[in-house]
Amino acid sequence: MGGGVKVYGVAASPFVATVLLCLEEAGVEDYELVGVDMAAREQRTQPYLSRNPFGKIPTFVDGELTLFESRAISRYVLRKYGRTSASSPTTAAGEEDLLREPSTLEESAVADVWTEVEAHRYTPAISHIVRECAIKRLIPGGGERDQAVVDENVAKLGEVLDVYEQRLSRSPYLAGDSVGLADLAHFGFTYCLVECTEYGALVESRPGVRAWWGRISARPAAKKVAAMMNLVLNPLKMPSA
Amino acid sequence: MGGGVKVYGVAASPFVATVLLCLEEAGVEDYELVGVDMAAREQRTQPYLSRNPFGKIPTFVDGELTLFESRAISRYVLRKYGRTSASSPTTAAGEEDLLREPSTLEESAVADVWTEVEAHRYTPAISHIVRECAIKRLIPGGGERDQAVVDENVAKLGEVLDVYEQRLSRSPYLAGDSVGLADLAHFGFTYCLVECTEYGALVESRPGVRAWWGRISARPAAKKVAAMMNLVLNPLKMPSA
Numbered sequence: 176m177g178g179g180v181k182v183y184g185v186a187a188s189p190f191v192a193t194v195l196l197c198l199e200e201a202g203v204e205d206y207e208l209v210g211v212d213m214a215a216r217e218q219r220t221q222p223y224l225s226r227n228p229f230g231k232i233p234t235f236v237d238g239e240l241t242l243f244e245s246r247a248i249s250r251y252v253l254r255k256y257g258r259t260s261a262s263s264p265t266t267a268a269g270e271e272d273l274l275r276e277p278s279t280l281e282e283s284a285v286a287d288v289w290t291e292v293e294a295h296r297y298t299p300a301i302s303h304i305v306r307e308c309a310i311k312r313l314i315p316g317g318g319e320r321d322q323a324v325v326d327e328n329v330a331k332l333g334e335v336l337d338v339y340e341q342r343l344s345r346s347p348y349l350a351g352d353s354v355g356l357a358d359l360a361h362f363g364f365t366y367c368l369v370e371c372t373e374y375g376a377l378v379e380s381r382p383g384v385r386a387w388w389g390r391i392s393a394r395p396a397a398k399k400v401a402a403m404m405n406l407v408l409n410p411l412k413m414p415s416a
Numbered sequence: 417m418g419g420g421v422k423v424y425g426v427a428a429s430p431f432v433a434t435v436l437l438c439l440e441e442a443g444v445e446d447y448e449l450v451g452v453d454m455a456a457r458e459q460r461t462q463p464y465l466s467r468n469p470f471g472k473i474p475t476f477v478d479g480e481l482t483l484f485e486s487r488a489i490s491r492y493v494l495r496k497y498g499r500t501s502a503s504s505p506t507t508a509a510g511e512e513d514l515l516r517e518p519s520t521l522e523e524s525a526v527a528d529v530w531t532e533v534e535a536h537r538y539t540p541a542i543s544h545i546v547r548e549c550a551i552k553r554l555i556p557g558g559g560e561r562d563q564a565v566v567d568e569n570v571a572k573l574g575e576v577l578d579v580y581e582q583r584l585s586r587s588p589y590l591a592g593d594s595v596g597l598a599d600l601a602h603f604g605f606t607y608c609l610v611e612c613t614e615y616g617a618l619v620e621s622r623p624g625v626r627a628w629w630g631r632i633s634a635r636p637a638a639k640k641v642a643a644m645m646n647l648v649l650n651p652l653k654m655p656s657a
Contacts, residue, residue: 228579242526244529244532244533247528247531247532251524251525251528254521254524254525255521280495280496283492284481284488284489284492285483287487287492288485288488294535295485295535335470
């Protein structure tokens, strides 16, 4: 299953990490992560641009099909491979931990709402914090941290997470009782925030959000992708408290 | 059909306009547009916030279901009401102009790619131009146009539209032969750019993009929503050439 699946990018990119997480969750075992030399701007040159005309990572190939935009890729992976996952884990409480497509129009709509919230409320704030506090240090000539940008986005992310806290005090996952793309799409940036910046308290100080992040990050697939990210991120990791 | 459907917002908002377009395309005739007093920041106060905790427009209610985020709403509207549209128009060439959900995994994935491109490549650039050149003039105390922001985003949008031009020289719509959400989601901001700013040439100077926009804006549903937008935008409209 998944023969011929290739992901072009680097695992430390939060957008790539989300795609890898969906592949792991769906039980696709034989995909290939094809490195892209970001320092040499390989993604802005041919032949990369022939696969992804916007020159961003990740790009995804499955046989004859080429896709870009991480959320579109993730949706496809879960639809094509997620339904027949051979490895639905069982939770401590003995419930089957299904990663399933929502089955009703209303369930789908609520899942879409929270996937859009991730894209348009959460990630625009958290990505600035992660970029300033962690990614700039990884890039030769990445420049100095702009603390004003950090402060502005810490405030914005706090407001977004206040809404999440209300939501997650009523249900274990953003779209309801089952984990789904709406949750998984938060993985890459949240992992970087908690592990590589001093702003993990934004997550840790809110009990509902903290428990939700605990459930996501404890998933076997999340641990596997975190290990792939760590190969690059390790020098940035915060000392454990 | 559509009894009990309410959209909270103002038609001149490009995000609201996209939702209205999807309702009109789906043949929902009896929805209600409930005005929100943006000048008084009604969207940031109760009871609005109880329906949409992020305080943005639009918010959408269909019976017991409340949704926010325009693209999630649009997807739901097309899924629920679009399939049984009583009013599939016929094109000049006599082909039925179906607004249908993609039917295969691959078609869905390609449609998702271009919907994500709209959200993450197109709208982030065009929205700055429209805000600086048009929306600021509508808002009392909205401030002066920042031409540096305009210039930066005109360049960005030009690069994005160069990719669109390549794509649209090969197929009439972004996701292929049929119009879909990937196309419709561009309506609100593109209408404002072409009608209310001096940067319409970004669209008009590219033959494939111009023909695509011509097909979208000529749709009866698009004309109806444009008329609703014009009630507010008319003072801003550019003189015809």
